[in-house]
Amino acid sequence: MNSYFIKRFAAMIITLWLIITATFFLMHSVPGSPFNEERTTNEAVQKNLEAYYHLDQPLIVQYGNYLAALVKLDLGPSIKKSSQSVNDMLGRGFPVSFELGFYTLLVAILSGILLGVLAALRHNGILDYVAMSIAVIGISIPNFVMATFLIEELAVRFPIFPVATWSSPKHMVLPILALATGPMAIIARLTRTSMLEVLTQDYIKTAKAKGLSPVKIVFKHALRNALLPVVTVLGSLAASILTGTFVIEKIFAIPGMGKYFVDSINTRDYPVIMGTTVFYSAILILMLLIVDLAYGVLDPRIKLHKKEAK
Amino acid sequence: MEKILQVKDLHVSFSTYGGEVNAVRGVNFELHKGETLAIVGESGCGKSVTSQSIMRLIPSPPGRITGGEVLFQGMDLMKLKEPELRKLRGANISMIFQDPMTALNPTMTIGEQIMEGIIQHEKVTRGKAKEAAIEMLTLVGIPSPEQRLKQYPHQFSGGMRQRIVIAMALVCQPDVLIADEPTTALDVTIQAQILELFRDIQKKTGVSIILITHDLGVVAQVADRVAVMYAGKIVELGTRREIFYQPQHPYTKGLLQSVPRLDMEKEELVPIPGTPPDLFSPPVGCAFSARCPFVMEVCDKAYPFKTHLSSNHQMDCWLQDDRAKKLVSTFV
């Protein structure tokens, strides 16, 4: 088990390093200086600014500096907002985004699994049909469309929920709902398909022949096996929730990391773009690692296979 | 002999895309206490469906039991409510299936899988359940059962998994064990061991066994009585001796001729020509008529009556009608 963990961790570091490098060179390949976008700045001022931000150094040196700073977990200063560093922005924005993302994931997983299991148990019945239709709609409607729809119906037309910001639990309902619909639909469909397949397996027949009640069969025998494919998809779901926060935070004016990121894109604040990208990538890779390990724990065939391979 | 299970006029159909398939078309047999009854036939003849229908384990769409009774301990299992039936499953009547590789839940320890049956039915403590499980594993021949309880199915070989499945089925000491092709997925040498195990267990516990198989070799090794099935009906039923040495039905004779035996004089195996009929529109007469070397006009037009050749031996064939006996010589 340990050698597996170490190998995955190493792979994780390598991928992260690749992303950092790629992002760095990508950002620095944009022609022109970030200080001269409107071409109105005085040349001397521009030169001074560039020196201050070390942009006059050779690229390799800048790269080295960047990596050195990263090891110290310093993501650098913002260019467009001179009083703030990237770390500052992340410090303020991340807790909010994390809350949003975490609750979204929770809602999506719980409701998705429940819906999927119910649909599978009432296969080809009305519940199945309705649930899966809702699921397809959920997958098709992009989260920002869903968000605008929810605002329109539940905040403007019938002012049940507040339109924007993040100051109370009531404020959290619409954003989480908008962000969770897609992932919930995906989980529901996957759970249903997986459950249907598991229910045709021989060991379910065996369990039935032992006289176990349907509830026990579903929750003790079937679910454990049916959820395995769902776990593998959690990694990419986390990624889509994360990118979803960009638009959701923008629409609902939530002061999270996504909002800073989108702003920095629009103002071409490269250090912020870089730093946030690196941070996001680290989170996603960490999520993938967690998912992998969770899968190893849940499926005894994998866990023990690694042990025996030693 | 005491009758422990009785199947009367069982009919089972399946609704499929192509129409309704009459898989079981009126099956009758009895199981006596302490015996092993083998039900033998080709793939698709309905033997598995029959065995699974006894405890109503057929998936309900698309399958349907459309008629008949299954009498056990004075109850008709076809009429029992589901919760009542569940009390019997695993406790009084147990069933094991063909493929040991897939019959066990890959994400649960085998100890858990064996113990849950006895905990469910006899409401014992986990400690007692563990003891019973260990006892069972020893009975089926799994070495160091204490340690192996905590292991997962994929850590065992095919033969050992089938032993575990058997242990799981017998842990509550049922009266009847239904084994659906238990050796088909195993190597021949393992097969022999498992059949030996069946005999052993029957001697020790007195359980009555219904064994489904397509392999006459298996039948010869363990069966006391044999039922030969074809196209959803039992065409001949008798003791092992009677079926192997005095087969009367053309199908039974055909089966025996198509299986290699050490005492054969001829070198050639004679397969039965043709394939089993399509059960979408079951034939009115005898289903074997299309392939029978002795077929007469009457065979297509009406289903033969049952003939009792002895107290144990019975069959359905028009050749037993006196009028047919005149013709038999012309068939040779």
Added chain:
Amino acid sequence: MELRKHENRNISPDVPDAWFVPKARNQTDAEAVIRPSLSYWKDSWLRLLKNKLAMAGLVFLALLTLLAIFGPMISPHSVEKQTLTLQNLPPSSKYWFGTDDLGRDVFTRTCYGARISLFVGLMAALIDFIVGVVYGGFSGYKGGRTDNLMMRFVEILYGLPYLLVVILVMVVIGPGLTTIILALSITGWVGMARIVRGQVLQIKNYEFVLASKTFGTNTARIIRKNLLPNTMGPIIVQMTLTIPSAIFAEAFLSFIGLGIQAPHASWGVMANDGLSTILSGYWWRLFFPTLFISLTMFAFNVLGDGLQDALDPKLRR
């Protein structure tokens, strides 16, 4: 029913004597096949036709294509002409979907947006197809170390968050239609490559390929005649699922300001514009673009699902 003893003989009285004669029959009776078998493609097509939802999706997409091609032509209004006096008019018989804040007809712009979305979707799918099939097919066919190496590369790309990469690329190369397609293609082909490689590996070992090889047919011919027809199923399904994700990506990018820029009309841009007016009550500006985005993605998704079911050989009857 027992055979009755009638006058000391075993005779069933209801059955006439005349029937007890040997039956003449021909050999073929016993082996007659009952149901005609259909070819794989025919069977799949029939199955797809039965799927009403998938058919609805297909019909919608056909109509959408017509709208995209002919819509701007039949509409009396122009896409770009700004008439400030006609700002924000609700839908009417003259302006079917109303006008936006620069007096432009929303219907015409929506049709234009359809052009863009369909174009982006199809181009992305096409590039994914070409690159993915070539890469995956080659990797699977060669096998061994080449395959291993190529797949390592794919795995690394797969681990990168798709939209993040797209966003970064867009930041660097700037907004625009061609750049969007470029950005989508950089990592989009990975899914297709994996599927194609998997299929190729499976089929490579099938006996009919080995048989072909023993006859001395060359590699390209084998790929064309043996491998491709069998892998078309998953490939087609993958393509129908790539298109909506490409359309989504375009709308997403335009929404956050990185995609198509004003004054061009893409559904994402229009939705972004419409959003800012949500509180002013000009519902049609947000409603129509978002409706079309949703319906289009829905149609592709159900069609993709339907195709997946229809082309699955395990579900053949």
